[in-house]
Amino acid sequence: MDLRTGMFIQMLAATVSIIPFTLGSGGFALPLTVTAVGSVVWLALVGSFAAFVLLFYILKRQPGASATSYLFLVPPGNRPGRSPRPWPAPQLSPAALLGFALAATGVALVTRNSHASARQPLEPPPK
Template sequence: MSAPAAPVAAPGPLTTIWAPTLFVFLWASGYIAAKYTLGYAQPFTVILLRFGIVVGVMAPIVVLGRAPWPRSWREAGHVAVVGVLLQAVYLGGIYAGLERGVPAGVMALIMALQPIITATLVGPLLGERVTLRQWFGLLLGLGGVGLVLANKIHFDFDGWMGLIFSFIAVSGITAATLYQKRFCGETDWRTGTIIQYLAAAAVTAPITFAEGIGTVSWTPTFLLALGWIVVVLSVGTYNLFLWLIHRNAAAKLTSLLYLVPPMTALAGYFAFGETLGPLSLLGMALAALGVYAVVKK
């Protein structure tokens, strides 16, 4: 008679509370840091600088820590695909859309579609079940995000090409989430980071040089914002995101992104004096309730 299967340990507070809370806070801080880089360098120049510095930071960590590399070219290729989707397609699509006139509020609303798209795809692609309560939470969260962004959304622009880039961006992060969960569970995060950023740099470098590097104003503000983007976001938050993918259902994890626009709006209120009216506060509450409905056991 075969031995009974060992019970699966329930997720602890680190996976269910502390790590997701830290992720939302840090992911939201990326929008504030990116805003601080505006005017000091062209967007794609900032992206390429980010990729290069991350590789330079991670290289000695990999060497000194003797981090293992992927066991095969196939595994390395899967890791590179995630890097291109999340760093080149997602980030590049956002910057390209904003450059072509898409308002920041419209861009944020399009990005908020990602949890809905992910929940639609996780069943056929990953075999994950999304319950009726979770669907209700996803729709409630999307409505909350819409209220938070209500006074920042307008469609009086001609940049339809920018909208195309915006939907390319949301497709990139959705595909990266599903691909990472399906194919990249065993790679060491240190060597994986180098592979992903090198792959993303190889894709974005031709675009950056074609548009022109431009001038970079190396002011203290720009250096501080770039340092935050590189160390805290590109190394810390990015790998926290990948870590959470493997320890949570994809629909549950991506629902956390509903909390990013409210957190960003709150940070913008303190950092830039942006308005935060009753409608935004109501939207924050609805977004939080929506996420709670999705992640609640």
């Protein structure tokens, strides 16, 4: 299955499965404020579209394990206040900084030699 098709099916399943929870917790009403509309636009454009484009770009250039290790940087990288959104957000705590540093260190260790190992041919199995 093509990656784009798989991602489309995942997003469709997520959308359908969240509808009952949305209806039970207040419906689809969205207040027309800068914060609410900005959040939806941010999630749609950056959180979904740009994230998939970036993931496919990285998957074309790196092996799967090192490419998907970047997903550990998504939560701290998308933390409120560190993105170019026009509204205020909470400050970053020392524990959050430590967590981000730990995740970044792990990703750096996994991806540091990914290009060199991806180019080396595999040896045939011993007979």
